Amino acid sequence: MFQTATRISDPSPMSPVRAAVATASEDQASSHRIATSLDRIRQSVAIQRRIVRQGDFVYQAGKAFAQLFVVNTGMFKVVNLSRDGREQIVALKYRGDWMGFDGIADHRHDCDAVAMDTGEVWSISYDALLQAGAREPALMATLHRAMSREIARDRGSLISVCTLPADARVADFLCNWAGALACRGLRTDQVTLRMTRAEIGNYLGLTLETVSRALSRLDREGLIRFVDKRRRELHLPDLPALGEFVRQGVEPVSQTLQ
Amino acid sequence: MFQTATRISDPSPMSPVRAAVATASEDQASSHRIATSLDRIRQSVAIQRRIVRQGDFVYQAGKAFAQLFVVNTGMFKVVNLSRDGREQIVALKYRGDWMGFDGIADHRHDCDAVAMDTGEVWSISYDALLQAGAREPALMATLHRAMSREIARDRGSLISVCTLPADARVADFLCNWAGALACRGLRTDQVTLRMTRAEIGNYLGLTLETVSRALSRLDREGLIRFVDKRRRELHLPDLPALGEFVRQGVEPVSQTLQ
DNA sequence: CGCTACGTTGATAGGGCTCAAGTAGCGTGG
DNA sequence: CCACGCTACTTGAGCCCTATCAACGTAGCG
Numbered sequence A, B: 001m002f003q004t005a006t007r008i009s010d011p012s013p014m015s016p017v018r019a020a021v022a023t024a025s026e027d028q029a030s031s032h033r034i035a036t037s038l039d040r041i042r043q044s045v046a047i048q049r050r051i052v053r054q055g056d057f058v059y060q061a062g063k064a065f066a067q068l069f070v071v072n073t074g075m076f077k078v079v080n081l082s083r084d085g086r087e088q089i090v091a092l093k094y095r096g097d098w099m100g101f102d103g104i105a106d107h108r109h110d111c112d113a114v115a116m117d118t119g120e121v122w123s124i125s126y127d128a129l130l131q132a133g134a135r136e137p138a139l140m141a142t143l144h145r146a147m148s149r150e151i152a153r154d155r156g157s158l159i160s161v162c163t164l165p166a167d168a169r170v171a172d173f174l175c176n177w178a179g180a181l182a183c184r185g186l187r188t189d190q191v192t193l194r195m196t197r198a199e200i201g202n203y204l205g206l207t208l209e210t211v212s213r214a215l216s217r218l219d220r221e222g223l224i225r226f227v228d229k230r231r232r233e234l235h236l237p238d239l240p241a242l243g244e245f246v247r248q249g250v251e252p253v254s255q256t257l258q
Numbered sequence C: 001c002g003c004t005a006c007g008t009t010g011a012t013a014g015g016g017c018t019c020a021a022g023t024a025g026c027g028t029g030g
Numbered sequence D: 001c002c003a004c005g006c007t008a009c010t011t012g013a014g015c016c017c018t019a020t021c022a023a024c025g026t027a028g029c030g
Helices: A026-046 A126-135 A135-165 A166-183 A198-203 A206-219 A239-251 B025-046 B126-135 B137-164 B166-183 B197-204 B208-220 B239-250
Strands: A047-052 A058-059 A068-073 A076-081 A085-094 A112-115 A119-125 A189-194 A233-235 B047-052 B055-057 B065-071 B078-080 B087-093 B114-115 B118-124 B191-193 B232-234
Touching: A026 A068, A026 A119, A026 A166, A058 A068, A068 A126, A068 B126, A085 A135, A085 A198, A085 B047, A085 B137, A112 A189, A119 B065, A119 B078, A126 A135, A126 B047, A126 B065, A126 B126, A126 B137, A135 A166, A135 B087, A135 B126, A135 B137, A166 A189, A166 A198, A166 A206, A166 A239, A189 A239, A198 A206, A206 A239, B025 B065, B025 B118, B025 B137, B025 B166, B047 B114, B055 B065, B078 B197, B126 B137, B166 B191, B166 B208
Parallel strands: none
Antiparallel strands: A047 A119, A058 A112, A068 A119, A076 A085, A076 A112, A189 A233, B047 B118, B055 B114, B065 B118, B078 B087, B078 B114, B191 B232
């Protein structure tokens, strides 16, 4: 059942990969890594700080590429215009994330980056970065790690969309969000959705109605709790349970307990 | 209808992006780019050539990362083990493509790369590559372009899975395959599927039955033609028409003609 | 206080998954 | 050479999940 769609070599004898919830020490390490990366950037290359407000473009598809961007504060969405001009959110970016890698290949951005609330981005000249990186291997390593991580994360999105039913996909989305917060040293029992149901659905390949229903069901199950009337802010009482719910989505009926 | 799921800001005033079929001169340029990239790599860093046969691993998830890989000949699949151990194909690689970027961040591969037929891969020490790249900006530029392209391509997969119904997704898959052949200077009116229906379905987030039915329908529509009895080799008589079919999948009922 | 944007919920329909049966290609062994 | 098994592919029937359509509630704001 569901759209497992993953019947290549059925019961592969592998243990679960990527735990849904990282350990506290891993989170601490990530938090430290992000901070030191930002420091390194600031010290090694000329950056231009820019305050953005909700809806502001960091860059736009089609524009010439000359700079990379790093999120200092705030949250950003990366949007591709699909074939017919509709928008498809392909990534969400938080503090420490880079944006604009897609433009390197053809010296032209092929998506938009939009601020989802007030924040600060740093612009870095790509040429200057390359020069600094040639002198300073640690800086280049930081850049490469960021690109590598982006590739891995994009694939995670693909896996989620390809293998999970709607409710689990929404739960996975929340887990990932909480994980991103944890990596930045923030509390993970509470998240504020800075996006509409339509945007979440777009990102996850679902309709806004399905997202709304999924959230309602998760609330009914006790896996999440709405805290405000607008139902944007929500409490995650049990992150491991949420992760377990995601895993059940892949293997619906099996060793759920004991 | 369908799983459009893309209703953020409805009739966005944008013209179609990314043509389904590139022009012949673009293809020539791509073909040249790939050839010169391979030359540059071979001349600038020590590479280790390795012949692989179908099913051979280039690298495996969990193993320590030390090298990147470049496809010289053959075709490869990149497979992630999803949460419960099932495999999910996240990318297909052809001549000139790089593999292993995902391992840079944590010095550990997080997916498998598997040969789909006989071919040759080059292994390149990542450290050596960095050193050579610091001396030779063109080499570093080649590396970055490859990573950038990979990010863009992964997002293309996500868009396809998020926005296209099954038939169009399969058609898109064939278009992309033909495009990859075109970029390498090969004929595009004929493709040999080196994968089972199950693998195609896995890659596209569909079941093998749905893939089979989609191919049968495309055949009935005259958009593809089976040429062998095993139905692995197929003729693409009209690539632009196939691309148009994909576009119709996004905007089902509207200005289909005139 | 109406207007608009956002969110929820219900009813319905349809696309794609699941289950199942059947066919075909191909390697193996008698 | 053919029976046999195995794998891959196709096709049909039925059902479930999610998209669609629609109505309604609510918050924020001029």
